[in-house]
Amino acid sequence: MLNPYARRLLAGLGVVAALVATPANPASADLSDVKIDFYFPDVTVAAGSPGKVESAILSASRPVVLRDVTMRFDFSGLSGKVIVSEPDDFGYCTTPEPSVLLCTDPFEVSLEEWGLAGILPVTIAPTDGTDEATGKLKVTFSAAGVDPLTRESSVRVGEGVDLAAGPETETSAKPGEAFDASLAVRNAGTTTVKGSSLVFFGDHALRAGEKYRNCTYDGDHLRTCNFDEELAPGTDYRASLDLVLGKDTYAPGRAYGEAIWMTRAEYEDFAAYLAEQGVSTGEPGTGGTLTLTTGRRQARAAQADTDPMNNHGLITVTTTGKNGSDLAAIGDKLTGAAGAKVTATVGFRNNGPATLDYTRAGSSVTYVRVGVPEGTTVVEAPESCAPVKGEEWGEPGEAGGRSYFCFAGSLAIAGEDETFDFTLRVDKVVPNAKGTVEVNVSCQCDGGFDHDLKPANDTAAVLVNAAGGGGGGTGDGDGGLPVTGAQTGLIVGVGGLLLALGVGGFVLSRRRRTRFVA
16 A cells, blocks of 8 residues: 555565566676675664664666675674674574674575665664664675675664554545644653654645645655654654645545654664665755644654554545546557658556546556557567467567557556557558557456546557558547457566565565566
8 A cells, every 4th residue: 555655765564575576687697797786774773672674775787687695794893782693593694703794695686776675684683781882884795796895884772762653544535625634653662752753655645735844745745754842651642734635636535644653863764775765855844843742852862663563654535526537548650661660659648637546556557458550560668568479478578569468657647648668660561550559458457447437538549651641649439449358367466576674664665577477
């Protein structure tokens, strides 16, 4: 149920993996032209706790498969204060010298540009009797054919506290209507919490009313808030958000918002990760200050949450009224001599009035089928499209197909297009060679839209070397081939692999290539 912002930054606890993954490319003997990099997060752990499990995020300048990936953890700068160990005793790590842990992955590791986390995780824990400490963890990465790289991570041992999100808030509104939503948090521990932060993930439908000066916003969407108030043990606190349900919200239905509470120290660790990744939480608001209902300000020391499992709050908004969507197919008109390469840009437009937001499910808003015109061959296909080979499916982006099945994104904003570019080679000139684009194609997959306001425009033509001024363009229902039967026996691995980042027990999302399985 996480939106794209959440998938880029952090999500619920644990690892979610619901895709069929394949290595990006065969291993290369020569890695001299590949830039490998990694990042290991800063971490704050609670004194007297079992610590946190963390892992590096690996990336490569192009898809590559690595062997003998090794991570060396030197925690001598925290000797006697922190211990770095192998979680669950997998047997991949050794201790060649005091305050050093050496871990080697026995499996191949496939990397792509957007990175991969969860490789060779370690537990970072305070030693008995350590109440406060700060130091550096030196992490060195190496692999067969790759020069070693070293990075430093800041590690803090802080006072243990327990923030717990309040109960779910439920309300209702119609598109365009303002409403108040309460975010609740409780200090469930026995130690005063000296300042807190929240990261907010709201559906596209949830827009900010007032933009508070202690919060940040991406356009009209709330992202983070920082509170200076101290939270007394055993006490409940609330902040009332001024929100608006967007006029383009689909109705009837539901919209969701999630708040994840952190200590200020844990938020600092998370903010450092975002800065490293070049991700912005947006701009501060210029309105009043959002406050928790009780509490007073106090100087802060490092604190860490002892139970991140209870840090998630939820807002549920029942969207009332009736506000639907019309998805219209987009075709194209091309001209080319024999041997020429031409690009067909096809897809669909959301004519609105409602935006379709399937990002919490991580599924496509719709599925598109593209029929290739006679006399042409696909020489380049989008990675989100796979050729249909009878009852089997080829690989994403595979050339040479006669029919393609394409997966749309999870968010189709009213008034905007989503298109796919196919490079076609004109093998021979066939006057009025015709292909088709069909939107809202049935599929035994997650997602898909089946309440289209105007099914008549779900099909459009792709014309090559049209005679007499005929054209493709937006579907109008007059000249496309009909959708002939549902796709059956299709199991599709889609979505993102949510990999452990470990900031306060949360996870980072990274997309990986998928394959289509019949």
